[in-house]
Amino acid sequence: MSENFLEVRFNFFDFWFKPYKGSKSLNSSEKILKACIEEINHQKLHEGKAIVIDKYEGRKGKERRNLFISSAAYSHTEKRYKCRINLIRDSKLPHVLNKSNFSLTPLQNLGHNAIAETTNFYIDISQKMPIVCCEFNYDGPRITDIEYYFRQIASKNLKIATACRARVHMKMPVNDVLESISDVLKFEIKVKPNRLAFLNHQVNDAFVGNMSALANSVDPQSIKVDAFFRERGNSSTSKRNLKALSFIKRALKAIKADNNIIEDFDDFTLEFEKTDGTEDTFNLIKGKEEIVIECPTKKSGALDTKKLYELISLKFDEYLELNK
Structure with a gap:
């Protein structure tokens, strides 16, 4: 049986944090980023919960845009974080199809379930500034969502940074x-x-x-x-x-x-x-630095995330080498 493949696009950005004036221990973007990820992992491993942040909290007329990071694993040999950020879809939920009789059941009738759109991203900290290779997911979290999520953790939760910025890499800056x-x-x-x-x-x-x-x-x-x-x-x-x-x-x-x-x-x-x-x-739209790969899917139709990283990792290494 032949494999099915999906085209996946990746863009890049520098992850910049502004530390509090006079801070001696957390005085770089890399250190602040590490502290944020440590907090995310601590909440998941020791408290058994995710840090959920609504990007549109307090905005009138806006549907909730609840975001959470479900995975942030570090590779010491690569000096790289492998992360997944998720967008919870609370509105316009789909139905579940019974293939035997083609009956439809609203998702909300199946208990405590919701749809989450996932975006994979990888953070390299081998250079002076953390550089992120981020999957483009039209329906899921985007670069601005990642930026907002980490800004909230750094400034509101941990109070270790006054600003956070994702500086998107453009072919023509x-x-x-x-x-x-x-x-x-x-x-x-x-x-x-x-x-x-x-x-x-x-x-x-x-x-x-x-x-x-x-x-x-x-x-x-x-x-x-x-x-x-x-x-x-x-x-x-x-x-x-x-x-x-x-x-x-x-x-x-x-x-x-x-x-x-x-x-x-x-x-x-x-x-x-x-x-x-x-x-x-x-x-502005098509001028971002971009890498496109063909990734095999699992039987369920979802991306094989292990293969996805293997494929993009080589391209990411090449990109970093060219942009030192």
Whole structure:
């Protein structure tokens, strides 16, 4: 019987923590991260419970987004943590199918059960800054969830850090675009209307405010704007488009400051001219550093997590070597 395979994508980020001023024992990102994982494992092994954190606690109109880490094992030889973070689905629960007669039973009728979406991620601490290789799971926890989870443990539970940031690795870093952009040739933006209010607050530009007003007038599922200024390869015969340049810089600075903004965009593609006269393209969604592997599945259809790590571990090693 032939094996079935699933395509799995991984992205990367630096895990940065800001220690309390004057802290001598927990004065690095690695030490703070280790303390957080020790607390997670202590609660599981000695207290028999998981640390569950609701990312949307206190937010009106938001469904709960309960997160917990179920596994965080350390390999001394590799200097690497192998972790799993889970998202509990409390709403819109599926039915359980009886294959013999195709009858459906609501999951909530089967006792204390719930659906949990799992994301695998691996933290390497062999370098100055912890680097995370994180599975992309559309339905499960994402990079911003991992960031939020550890931020809460470090700042609220343990009170050992004042900030936590996941610095996503991009093929073209946002800083490079900000430092080199001299004019905007074209941009494409697609976003869900319910995220425009947050974007408008973060970016603080009239363009996003106008997008929000337009969306409110016709109530679409998503709104997309293609803005074209001039052809690539044609040198500018007029002054730079300062309004477009100002908006793009505001948007990029907001993205740099808050990873949550990345998830608000369904598309953010920018064609721009650099200060040296060359032209380039920046893609926020497709521009993340990425590794794709084909992983075998178990008979149940779930990923074989042992094989998954064996496959990604070699690629992760290569990536770290190239990015020293």
